[in-house]
Amino acid sequence: ASSTSDEVNASVATLTTELNTFDFRTPTAPQLAAMQDPWQSFQVIDDKTIQLNMGYGYLGDTVAYTYILATLAAPIAAGVDPFVIAANGGTNDSTNDWTSTNLLGTGPYKLASYNPSTGFVLQKDPNYWGAAAAAAEPWNNILQPAKSDIQTNFQGDPAKTTTDLKTGAVAGASFAYAGPSTVNDLKNSACVSVTKLSEVYSSTAGAWWIYMNQNHEPFNNQSFRAAVAHAINYEQINATAFGGNSVRWVGPVPPGYPYYNTDSLPAYSYNLTLARQFLLNSPWPTGYLIPVKYAYINLGDWAEVSLIIKSNLAQINLTLDLVPITLDNLYQEQARDSTTGVCTTETTANGGPFYMGQEFYTSDYISPDDWTQNNAISDGSANDCMSAFNDPNVDAWVLQAAGESNPAVARQLYRDITRTMYDNYTNVWLLSPNQFSVSSPLLLGVIPNPMGSALPFTMSFNTEYALKP
Structure with missing residues (x-):
């Protein structure tokens, strides 16, 4: 597709003056009309409801994208409350450094500390939004609140990581790369649980x-x-x-x-x-x-x-x-x-x-x-x-x-x-x-997420399993 310079300028103006500056709590009449337009992919129905209209994308106006739920489930991005961003430096057509060291939202964890050189600490969030829902569905691992705080240490020496796992100094580890000798070494340790994950990982x-x-x-x-x-x-x-x-x-x-x-x-x-x-x-x-x-x-x-x-x-x-x-x-x-x-x-x-x-x-x-x-x-x-x-x-x-x-x-x-x-x-x-889950046998409930795995790093999303019904 091609666009004239006027069309490009109009698009840039729209992104700059409307998309980035909407007051979503008190939108103006023109802004509300734009959000409620039935041709919007994400159409606002009322102050608590958004309707996802399939189609209108690169496949054509009448073609629904088959894997929309898979894309939404992938932890590659998130929509955040613009009021939080505005209250902490805004964007001003650039990145926001505050979000590099602070978590947004009311998930199961809150960020207690973060150092790009040494690591970070996640603490249980007492204001976790899903606590009531988790209590109603104790079998649903996705909803369960955090069971403990998590300390993650950054270090680049695979030999030290292997030693820490074998001695119990750490409960689990993520290797950027683990060769056959490392995998076999860990498999032979009584203090380490090494599990080969399925092909999807x-x-x-x-x-x-x-x-x-x-x-x-x-x-x-x-x-x-x-x-x-x-x-x-x-x-x-x-x-x-x-x-x-x-x-x-x-x-x-x-x-x-x-x-x-x-x-x-x-x-x-x-x-x-x-x-x-x-x-x-x-x-x-x-x-x-x-x-x-x-x-x-x-x-x-x-x-x-x-x-x-x-x-x-x-x-x-x-x-x-x-x-x-x-x-x-x-x-x-x-x-x-x-x-x-x-x-x-x-x-x-x-x-x-x-x-x-x-x-x-x-x-x-x-x-x-x-x-x-x-x-x-x-x-x-x-x-x-x-x-x-x-x-x-x-x-x-x-x-x-x-x-x-x-x-x-x-x-x-x-x-x-x-x-x-x-x-x-x-x-x-x-x-x-093959990918492997590597952790202490005492660590209960490692719940791996396939979308947490992408080179050059492989991650697992770890928590305790919820109670089985």
Whole structure:
């Protein structure tokens, strides 16, 4: 879509003069009329009721977004009372520092202290709004009030964290990364409970793949991409780098999510004979003689994974030049220059150009379309400048599936998306590392939340279980 400068200026004026300054308790007549307009997505009915009208979004005025509840349940943002903000510095078209060290609302905890270097303390909130509701529903873990104060300490030494867990100095821990040796060490301690979580937690934290840019040789040839996919020893990667603590997957929807691989397509196999057959069908039957720069994220065991991949692909005479990058570098690589439209992956930035490399995604909310609108649709952030996969049918299916209310139709759409990318060898779907809950056996009621998991950090929302009915 395009807009004139007058339209843009009008939109900015509306955001500045109306959205940010409404007095929601005593709105003016024009403001109230705007909020009560039936074309509003969030329509005000009265002073205690808001009606959510489906549709009116990017899918079209008459199409409801299927996963609206999943997006609302994700703890990525919250609406707050503007009176509280105004009373503590306001915004003045900028961020509000007061909210960095203060909690808003009447939840089960209140923030007692916070230091960005050392940690924070949460105290039980005596004014918790849900106390009465929790008493009426003692089986409902979501509503229960806090049972104890929580002290969280920040420290970056995994060895110290492991020792503190084993000695009982801490009740639980969150690791940015825990390798096989750390996991096994903790499993063998009588003072630590290590529980492998289900696939949905692994997927939410991150499922990984290798992208191959279809705009550049040798990856502009499907047979060559297929040769790459079948020349990689996935079991070697799982056993050596992850100690068996990962799962294979077939994208673009990750394991544990609705409509994951509905045809149960087998993950790409390590089959060197088949890989060489595909290679013979490509323009480079004896291999690609020019070294290819391969970007990998320098995190945890992924450096070791990259070495395995380099060794594997040497068997089909594809030489990789391994280049470590950071997460910030990866986000830079996903972008296009706003002036020239050139992808960063096509430039020398960060050691590029990178027509092949490691890619992953972590969820904003738990739904298949959160992934397909990033790694399947042509302008997705994890596809556009990476794999450069562009199929108009897939684009249409992705958007249709996001607003499809018929499960049978949605299943067929996600089946078609998955099958098309699978046959195209769009990406080499690698692994999704397992996630673990790590805590003291004396800590009761660890209630993990899948949306609390996203690299580079994995979190659990911990409290005591409510009484069972």
